[in-house]
Amino acid sequence: MADFQHVYDTPPEGANADWTIPQNWEHFSADEHRMWDRLFARQSGMLPGRAADAFLRGLDVLKLSKPGIPDYRELNARLNAATGWEVVAVPGLVPDDVFFDHLANRRFPAGNFIRNPEQLDYLQEPDVFHDVFGHVPMLADPVFADYMVAYGKGGLRSLGFNALDHLARLYWYTVEFGLIEQSDGLRIYGAGIVSSYAESIFALEDPSPNRIAFDLLRVMRTEYRIDDFQQNYFVISGLNDLLQVTVETDFAPLYEKLETLPDIAIADILQTDRVLTHGTQKHAQEAGR
Numbered sequence: 131m132a133d134f135q136h137v138y139d140t141p142p143e144g145a146n147a148d149w150t151i152p153q154n155w156e157h158f159s160a161d162e163h164r165m166w167d168r169l170f171a172r173q174s175g176m177l178p179g180r181a182a183d184a185f186l187r188g189l190d191v192l193k194l195s196k197p198g199i200p201d202y203r204e205l206n207a208r209l210n211a212a213t214g215w216e217v218v219a220v221p222g223l224v225p226d227d228v229f230f231d232h233l234a235n236r237r238f239p240a241g242n243f244i245r246n247p248e249q250l251d252y253l254q255e256p257d258v259f260h261d262v263f264g265h266v267p268m269l270a271d272p273v274f275a276d277y278m279v280a281y282g283k284g285g286l287r288s289l290g291f292n293a294l295d296h297l298a299r300l301y302w303y304t305v306e307f308g309l310i311e312q313s314d315g316l317r318i319y320g321a322g323i324v325s326s327y328a329e330s331i332f333a334l335e336d337p338s339p340n341r342i343a344f345d346l347l348r349v350m351r352t353e354y355r356i357d358d359f360q361q362n363y364f365v366i367s368g369l370n371d372l373l374q375v376t377v378e379t380d381f382a383p384l385y386e387k388l389e390t391l392p393d394i395a396i397a398d399i400l401q402t403d404r405v406l407t408h409g410t411q412k413h414a415q416e417a418g419r
């Protein structure tokens with residue numbers, strides 16, 4: 131989930147220079163496949179009517195309902211046919227430049243392990259359920275697929291600026307925790323939400339969080355939390371709009387401007403925001419935030 135932190139600068143032993151490793155699908159145990167099935171059943175049962183149409187289409191096109199942790203040989207044949215993307219296995223979080231380079235080349239790095247039963251609802255490092263169930267369905271959508279490529283290229287370009295934190299916020303509030311306004315109502319598309327039972331309900335239905343119309347500069351100024359449900363969700367009006375505004379905007383002047391603008395505290399609402407829900411922040415208050 132937090133794809134912007136890593137511990138080592140060189141790939142661990144046995145990994146390739148780009149940090150990929152063989153998925154070695156055969157090494158997953160029956161218990162590990164059962165863990166996937168359990169998580170899959172829970173999420174796929176509650177997501178119709180909550181997840182974006184693009185996400186639900188992706189689940190279908192990729193045949194992710196097949197039992198067990200997906201074998202990438204099979205999954206990639208379908209994903210590649212849809213959008214030219216593929217999933218590659220990595221041992222865990224990878225350095226930013228490596229991550230951006232994979233995205234720019236239509237490769238999505240996925241953690242090659244699955245959580246254990248004590249971590250059903252929360253884990254710090256993204257596992258194969260978060261990475262594949264959460265992220266890959268959206269990559270079967272042609273518009274979102276292009277957004278992720280553009281993001282990777284933008285990330286590589288940003289390395290020449292002092293911009294990583296700002297760019298990471300865009301990822302956080304779209305790819306991980308994004309909401310979308312469909313003609314039939316608000317839906318979730320962020321991988322951090324769709325892979326979490328409790329946050330899928332919270333993000334859409336709870337009166338606590340703010341729900342604010344997406345604004346590129348505003349989002350890049352907004353702090354976020356990694357230890358609990360979000361206090362803000364940003365709502366895009368469509369995947370095309372997200373792709374268009376990010377591709378057509380030259381970020382270089384934005385990065386410069388951002389250096390002079392103060393960050394926006396997590397739950398603050400600005401006069402210029404188009405607010406869909408002014409949250410009560412009850413959840414955060416109860417958690418003592």
Ligand code: PHE
Binds near residue numbers: 287
């Ligand atoms: N247009 C951005 C730039 O000029 C690149 C980008 C595209 C960043 C899409 C994020 C998402 O750097």
Ligand code: FE
Binds near residue numbers: 132133260264265306
């Ligand atoms: Fe993630």
